[in-house]
Amino acid sequence: xxxxxxxxxxxxxxxxxxGAAALSLLWTPHDFTQLNVRNKFAAPDATYWLGxxxxxxxxxxxxxxxxxxxxxxxxxxxxxxxxxGTALGLLAAAIGGWVEDLVMRIADIGFxxxxxxxxxxxxxxxxxxxxxxxxxxxxxxxxxxxxVARAAANQVWTREYVAAARAAGLNRFAISKDHILPNIAAPxxxxxxxxxxxxxxxxxxxxxxxxxAQPPSPTWGRMLSEAQTLMYQAPQLAVYPGLCxxxxxxxxxxxxxxxxxxxxxxLVRER
Amino acid sequence: MFELDQLSVxxxxxxxxxxxxxxxxxxxxxGVVGESGSGKTMLGLSLMGMAPDAAQVTGRLTVDGQEMTGxxxxxxxxxxxxxxxxxxxxxxxxxxxxxxxxxxxxxxxRIHMGLSAAEADARALDLFREVGMPDPEARLRQFPHEMxxxxxxxxxxxxxLACDPALLIAxxxxxxxxxxxxxxxxxxxxxxxxxxxxxxxFISHDLAAVARATTEIAVMYGGDIVERGATPAVLKxxxxxxxxxxxxxxxDPAPQPRRNGKRPRLPTIPGTVPALGDLAPGCRFSGRCxxxxxxxxxxxxxxxxxxxxxxxxxxxxxxx
Ligand SMILES: Nc1ncnc2c1ncn2[C@@H]1O[C@H](COP(=O)(O)OP(=O)(O)O)[C@@H](O)[C@H]1O
Ligand code: SF4
Ligand SMILES: [Mg+2]
Numbered sequence: 001x002x003x004x005x006x007x008x009x010x011x012x013x014x015x016x017x018x019g020a021a022a023l024s025l026l027w028t029p030h031d032f033t034q035l036n037v038r039n040k041f042a043a044p045d046a047t048y049w050l051g052x053x054x055x056x057x058x059x060x061x062x063x064x065x066x067x068x069x070x071x072x073x074x075x076x077x078x079x080x081x082x083x084x085g086t087a088l089g090l091l092a093a094a095i096g097g098w099v100e101d102l103v104m105r106i107a108d109i110g111f112x113x114x115x116x117x118x119x120x121x122x123x124x125x126x127x128x129x130x131x132x133x134x135x136x137x138x139x140x141x142x143x144x145x146x147x148v149a150r151a152a153a154n155q156v157w158t159r160e161y162v163a164a165a166r167a168a169g170l171n172r173f174a175i176s177k178d179h180i181l182p183n184i185a186a187p188x189x190x191x192x193x194x195x196x197x198x199x200x201x202x203x204x205x206x207x208x209x210x211x212x213a214q215p216p217s218p219t220w221g222r223m224l225s226e227a228q229t230l231m232y233q234a235p236q237l238a239v240y241p242g243l244c245x246x247x248x249x250x251x252x253x254x255x256x257x258x259x260x261x262x263x264x265x266x267l268v269r270e271r
Numbered sequence: 272m273f274e275l276d277q278l279s280v281x282x283x284x285x286x287x288x289x290x291x292x293x294x295x296x297x298x299x300x301x302g303v304v305g306e307s308g309s310g311k312t313m314l315g316l317s318l319m320g321m322a323p324d325a326a327q328v329t330g331r332l333t334v335d336g337q338e339m340t341g342x343x344x345x346x347x348x349x350x351x352x353x354x355x356x357x358x359x360x361x362x363x364x365x366x367x368x369x370x371x372x373x374x375x376x377x378x379x380x381r382i383h384m385g386l387s388a389a390e391a392d393a394r395a396l397d398l399f400r401e402v403g404m405p406d407p408e409a410r411l412r413q414f415p416h417e418m419x420x421x422x423x424x425x426x427x428x429x430x431x432l433a434c435d436p437a438l439l440i441a442x443x444x445x446x447x448x449x450x451x452x453x454x455x456x457x458x459x460x461x462x463x464x465x466x467x468x469x470x471x472x473f474i475s476h477d478l479a480a481v482a483r484a485t486t487e488i489a490v491m492y493g494g495d496i497v498e499r500g501a502t503p504a505v506l507k508x509x510x511x512x513x514x515x516x517x518x519x520x521x522x523d524p525a526p527q528p529r530r531n532g533k534r535p536r537l538p539t540i541p542g543t544v545p546a547l548g549d550l551a552p553g554c555r556f557s558g559r560c561x562x563x564x565x566x567x568x569x570x571x572x573x574x575x576x577x578x579x580x581x582x583x584x585x586x587x588x589x590x591x
Contacts, residue, residue, distance in 0.1 A: 160364040167319055167359075168379040168430055169352035172344075178378065182369040 007258025013251025017244075021067040030058035032065045033216045041234050053223075053237055054230055062218040063244055069130075069219045070248060073212070074199035076134045081141025082192050088142065089149025090180060093157060094172040104150065107143035115140040115202055116209075123211045133212040137202045141195055148191045152184035159183075186263040193256035197249045204245045220245050272296055273318060273355070273438060273470075278330035280313050280322050285547035287313040289494040289555075290330065292574075295438060300464055300471045302481035302502060304517065305491035308544050311474045312360075314491070315440040318472070319357050320347030335437075352379040356431035357440040361447050362423035366415035372426045373411030379433045398429035403459060421452035425459075432463065438470040439463075445480055453477065457484050478518070482506055490514045493544065493555030500580030510582040513556045516540040554585065562586050 035055045042052040050059040092103040119136035126132055156162060157180065165175050206212040207221025215222070220241040227237035273295040280288040288310045295301060303311045316322050317332065320342060332339045334354055339346065359365040367375060376398060377391035386394060392411070399407035402425040415423055424444060431439055441460055445453035461484040464471040473484050481488060481502065488505045490498040490513065498511040509515045517540065540559065551557045557567040564585050572583040
């Protein structure tokens with residue numbers, strides 16, 4: 001089988017970002033919290049590969065630690081929101097009738113509710129924190145996954161093996177768990193990959209607004225916002241985290257698209 | 272014991288099953304024959320409480336005296352697998368492609384019989400042996416795509432037998448199979464029914480298979496049961512014009528060869544089955560019937576006792 005280009009590019013970018021994030025758990029070139037005001041705005045050299053920021057901190061170390069942060073937030077948010085959403089979608093499809101309508105109407109409302117607004121509300125009530133950023137991003141994921149899971153589940157419910165499972169006396173919850181869930185895994189995983197990209201962007205936006213991870217833990221979004229006042233003096237401080245965000249978002253986005261192309265032959269034919 | 276009294280299944284104006292009245296006693300082996308679209312599957316699904324959501328079901332159905340007319344899904348769940356089980360036509364699509372067949376067979380055992388996972392696995396192995404699965408231990412761990420059509424059908428038979436049902440419904444169990452395996456599956460079902468004292472509702476296009484596997488036969492057309500009786504008697508001396516057409520159109524009692532890659536269909540009777548909504552209110556067969564009378568299209572013929580056998584046809588009503 002010929003692999004689509006978007007899948008390949010996406011996979012490479014994702015591997016780079018995940019690799020950097022994983023590596024930063026074990027090792028960074030320097031301590032990213034280490035201030036060194038005498039060496040601020042250093043140009044790239046053998047010691048500081050991309051130079052240092054306005055407080056003399058090593059940029060490479062901050063960017064890789066930022067990758068770790070981004071991945072952790074996106075992973076937690078997508079897992080949490082994705083599980084709840086998928087469970088709701090499965091339940092809606094299994095029960096049908098007014099329960100299904102109700103769940104989907106609530107999902108529509110959740111869908112229309114801006115994540116940023118929700119994050120600001122959470123921050124206003126509980127204070128800004130990494131946990132609240134995760135919760136806010138997870139929240140917007142619930143309706144997305146509920147829709148995807150329900151649509152896919154409703155298709156699987158029409159299959160003959162589901163009728164055979166019913167004939168064997170399984171109730172709808174057992175059927176949902178043993179027969180529906182494994183057969184909707186593909187579209188749900190594709191969606192998770194795409195939502196991972198959205199979550200990275202959302203995390204960056206929240207951090208940029210100061211609603212995400214708090215100092216000293218570095219994030220791409222906060223690096224960007226701190227660099228903003230220094231745009232004329234040191235534009236590279238904004239460019240590097242910006243590029244990282246673009247690479248990560250594009251990587252997961254392309255990977256998700258590519259996975260969809262290989263797992264859903266119907267869509268490929270429509271192209 | 273399954274008792275249907277004037278059971279109908281309709282979709283708006285289209286009646287897929289019309290006032291079916293039928294009793295299935297323990298150990299009965301009843302064949303159901305008729306062209307595609309005559310309502311055979313709908314009859315089977317009704318006995319499982321699995322008529323489509325869109326269908327309106329009227330009439331009465333009792334199972335061992337228990338009123339099941341209008342019963343909910345939860346009530347039916349208690350009966351399925353233990354009182355009545357069904358084998359679906361297409362053995363590939365009736366098995367979850369992502370689930371090991373052993374787990375599929377073990378499911379009802381855990382749920383209905385309260386067996387532990389290990390006990391259910393052991394029982395599934397017994398069932399695989401009983402249905403003649405080659406290399407049963409290894410097969411339990413396989414996925415459907417790793418098996419042949421005949422093996423998959425054996426899995427579905429094992430699944431249906433798991434909780435020792437009083438009635439097994441086999442909906443065209445051999446239609447999707449290769450010709451060389453059909454006879455063996457047919458004989459297996461007949462033997463299992465015999466050994467277990469289980470009633471069998473054998474829905475089939477294949478009259479030779481029905482002759483082998485059943486003792487009684489019901490002929491369906493356009494949602495009606497038009498003739499009933501002992502299998503040999505009905506096949507040897509059909510009373511209803513439709514049954515005669517069905518048998519007469521069959522050139523040769525031997526299994527028919529595949530025609531241009533297609534599986535053999537029921538022999539053809541001149542004309543085609545009209546769309547459900549277009550069926551005459553009287554006898555469904557009017558319009559295609561060679562001996563049609565003037566009032567056939569408007570007046571529905573009653574089921575008549577012809578001495579232990581039954582048929583619904585105006586031409587059989589002396590002088591009427
Ligand atoms: N969901 C449905 N909606 C409308 N009509 C249906 C539906 N399911 C089955 N039917 C109709 O019911 C009739 C009987 O179908 P079926 O019992 O499957 O026939 P058979 O098994 O004898 O081929 C057919 O004419 C079919 O078109
Ligand atoms: S009732 Fe009339 S149309 Fe129907 S089978 Fe008998 S003769 Fe033919
Ligand atoms: Mg059918």
